[in-house]
Amino acid sequence: MGRQAGIVFRRFMSRKELFEKIIDYFSKHMPVAETELDYTDPYEMIVSTILSAQCTDKRVNMTTPALFAKYPTVQSLAKATPEKVFPLIKSISYPNNKAKHLVGMAKMLVKDFGGVVPSDVNELQKLPGVGRKTANVVASVVFNKPAMAVDTHVFRVSARIGLTVGAKNPLQTEMQLVKYIPENKLAIAHHWLILHGRYVCTARNPKCSECGIKEFCKYFR
DNA sequence: AACTCGGGGCA
DNA sequence: TGCCCAGAGTT
Known part of the structure; x- marks a missing residue:
C-alpha cells in the first residue's frame, strides 16, 4: 500500500485526487465521524x-x-x-x-x-x-449547504498535506477547498481534518510517525 | 493587521 | 507557573 501510493504520487496527482486518498483513509479509520455529524436541532x-x-x-x-x-x-x-x-x-x-x-x-x-x-x-x-x-x-x-468551515486545524492540516497551496488565511483555504471537494463531503471533511489536526497533525510536534496519510503529505516529505 | 476576551487542562 | 486552546468583535 505504502510503496504503491508512493509510486502513484510520483506521477501527477491533483488536489482532488489527493483529497480522495485521505478521505478514503479517514472513512476507514474514523467511522465514528459520520454519527458525530448528527444534530438534534x-x-x-x-x-x-x-x-x-x-x-x-x-x-x-x-x-x-x-x-x-x-x-x-x-x-x-x-x-x-x-x-x-x-x-x-x-x-x-x-x-x-x-x-x-x-x-x-x-x-x-x-x-x-x-x-x-x-x-x-x-x-x-x-x-x-x-x-x-x-x-x-x-x-x-x-442544512447540508455547500459550505466549508475553516478553523485553525483545517487551515494548518490542509496547508501541510497540500490540499491548499499558498493559503494565507482561513478564507483563502475555504475558497480553495470548495473548488474541488464534493459538496456532500464538505461537512465530513471539516470534521475529519479537525480530528486529525487535534490528535495527530498538531501545531507543534506533529506525530508524523503515527500518521496514516503521511504517504500523501507534502509536509512529511 | 493587531489586540482583547478568559477559564481550565496539562507539563 | 506558563503555555495553549473547534474564533469573533473592536479599533
Whole structure:
C-alpha cells in the first residue's frame, strides 16, 4: 500500500485526487465521524458551535446539558440575560463574551428571523457571535449547504498535506477547498481534518510517525 | 493587521 | 507557573 501510493504520487496527482486518498483513509479509520455529524436541532447546533470557539469539544459537551435544560428553546434564551447565562457556561472559553453573544443571538433570531435559524451563510453571520467559521459549520452540517468551515486545524492540516497551496488565511483555504471537494463531503471533511489536526497533525510536534496519510503529505516529505 | 476576551487542562 | 486552546468583535 505504502510503496504503491508512493509510486502513484510520483506521477501527477491533483488536489482532488489527493483529497480522495485521505478521505478514503479517514472513512476507514474514523467511522465514528459520520454519527458525530448528527444534530438534534438547529438551535442546539448553533449554540454549541458558538460555545466551541477556542475551546475543546469535551468542555462544550460538559456544559451544554445544563444550558439546554434551562434554555431549551430560542424563545427562552431570548428572554434571558447574559448575567443569568454566564454561570452556566463559566467553565468554557470567554464566558462573558459568549453569554452576551448567546442572548444577543437569540434575541435577533426571535426579532428578525421568526425564531428560526437561517440556512444562508450571509444571514447566519448577521447573528452576534457568529463569524464565518461558525456560519459555515451550521450551514454545512445542519442544512447540508455547500459550505466549508475553516478553523485553525483545517487551515494548518490542509496547508501541510497540500490540499491548499499558498493559503494565507482561513478564507483563502475555504475558497480553495470548495473548488474541488464534493459538496456532500464538505461537512465530513471539516470534521475529519479537525480530528486529525487535534490528535495527530498538531501545531507543534506533529506525530508524523503515527500518521496514516503521511504517504500523501507534502509536509512529511 | 493587531489586540482583547478568559477559564481550565496539562507539563 | 506558563503555555495553549473547534474564533469573533473592536479599533
